[in-house]
Amino acid sequence: MRSKISVIGAGNVGATVAQFIALKDLGDVYLFDVVDGVPEGKALDMMEGTPHWGTDLNIKGFTTVDPKNYENMKGSDVIVITAGLARKPGMSRDDLLAKNIAIIADVAKNVKKYSPESVIVIVSNPADTMAYAFQKVSGIEPKKIIGLGGSLDSSRFRTFLAMELKASVQDVNAFVIGGHGDDMVPFIRYSSVGGIPITDLLSKEKIDEIVKRTRFGGGEIVDYLKTGSAYYAPGIAITAMVESIIKDRRRMIPCAAFVDEKTSKHYSAQGLFIGLPILIGKNGVERIFDINFTAEEKELWNKTVASVKGNAEKVDQFLTKQ
Numbered sequence: 001m002r003s004k005i006s007v008i009g010a011g012n013v014g015a016t017v018a019q020f021i022a023l024k025d026l027g028d029v030y031l032f033d034v035v036d037g038v039p040e041g042k043a044l045d046m047m048e049g050t051p052h053w054g055t056d057l058n059i060k061g062f063t064t065v066d067p068k069n070y071e072n073m074k075g076s077d078v079i080v081i082t083a084g085l086a087r088k089p090g091m092s093r094d095d096l097l098a099k100n101i102a103i104i105a106d107v108a109k110n111v112k113k114y115s116p117e118s119v120i121v122i123v124s125n126p127a128d129t130m131a132y133a134f135q136k137v138s139g140i141e142p143k144k145i146i147g148l149g150g151s152l153d154s155s156r157f158r159t160f161l162a163m164e165l166k167a168s169v170q171d172v173n174a175f176v177i178g179g180h181g182d183d184m185v186p187f188i189r190y191s192s193v194g195g196i197p198i199t200d201l202l203s204k205e206k207i208d209e210i211v212k213r214t215r216f217g218g219g220e221i222v223d224y225l226k227t228g229s230a231y232y233a234p235g236i237a238i239t240a241m242v243e244s245i246i247k248d249r250r251r252m253i254p255c256a257a258f259v260d261e262k263t264s265k266h267y268s269a270q271g272l273f274i275g276l277p278i279l280i281g282k283n284g285v286e287r288i289f290d291i292n293f294t295a296e297e298k299e300l301w302n303k304t305v306a307s308v309k310g311n312a313e314k315v316d317q318f319l320t321k322q
């Protein structure tokens with residue numbers, strides 16, 4: 001049987017993910033958006049390209065002006081949530097929190113109602129915080145919820161390292177953990193090119209420059225585009241996560257996962273969703289790897305945890321007022 005992937009929000013990121021899923025023939029795509037006509041039109045437009053793509057999948061669009069249309073997400077293997085506002089120059093991702101939380105709460109109620117068994121990928125920003133809010137409102141098992149961050153941030157980190165070394169990006173192994181914000185932690189000590197540590201290949205100044213560029217990689221694109229934020233790299237970063245879920249590949253893709261009591265013994269972030277080195281498979285988060293931090297890494301880690309925790313407290317306040 002074909003897999004079913006629902007994408008909520010048919011804007012730049014949602015439509016790009018839908019295309020990439022179709023190109024990779026991962027399953028049928030169901031697009032949802034609150035704007036009448038947009039999901040239907042984009043889905044039909046993509047569907048009409050399938051003869052050239054060589055795929056027999058179905059791509060369907062539904063407006064959620066009538067929330068009953070959310071019923072069409074029933075039985076989804078994966079639901080990707082991209083609904084919400086994107087930032088503009090001068091804004092941080094956290095500036096989106098107040099507006100996007102209301103949207104995520106609404107989507108969460110509908111997912112709970114129609115497809116609570118699905119694995120959920122949260123993209124709307126700030127993504128760690130929206131994953132936290134989504135879990136609180138939907139009550140869905142936390143390990144089935146994964147927030148985008150590290151998949152994209154690591155992709156940017158690897159790209160910048162490859163560009164600097166003029167090496168194939170295929171041979172660059174590097175990842176980013178922590179919150180998907182300015183305090184994210186590109187993990188230098190485990191970054192290598194064909195197994196050679198980057199600290200043997202690049203000066204400290206150069207590495208610091210690349211780390212900084214990675215941290216502000218989203219903002220760099222916002223400053224270029226001016227009208228919104230990145231969607232091609234996010235689109236493929238999400239598609240890699242969806243593929244690992246659908247095909248149960250158990251790829252190590254760092255992303256925001258729930259920190260339970262046991263995981264918190266290592267990561268000191270109990271109850272939060274934050275970027276960790278995780279294996280992604282058919283059940284969502286299949287495993288979390290522990291990293292033994294040095295004192296310097298621990299300091300960076302504590303800083304990103306504090307930012308994510310501050311945002312989670314804002315979600316708690318919002319939800320108590322509901």
Ligand SMILES: NC(=O)C1=CN([C@@H]2O[C@H](COP(=O)(O)OP(=O)(O)OC[C@H]3O[C@@H](n4cnc5c(N)ncnc54)[C@H](O)[C@@H]3O)[C@@H](O)[C@H]2O)C=CC1
Binds near residue numbers: 122231
């Ligand atoms: N976590 C990450 O790494 C990334 C997160 N993002 C975030 O993803 C979100 C979407 O970004 P874009 O697609 O570029 O924005 P966009 O503005 O192009 O699309 C957002 C879509 O959401 C729809 N929408 C708004 N409220 C809705 C609701 N209640 N129900 C259904 N649909 C609704 C809008 O009509 C619009 O079509 C933003 O919050 C952005 O910050 C974007 C890139 C990467």
Ligand SMILES: O=C([O-])CC(=O)C(=O)O
Binds near residue numbers: 087125222230
């Ligand atoms: O920068 C943004 O607002 C969108 C995003 O999360 C990214 O591209 O990393």
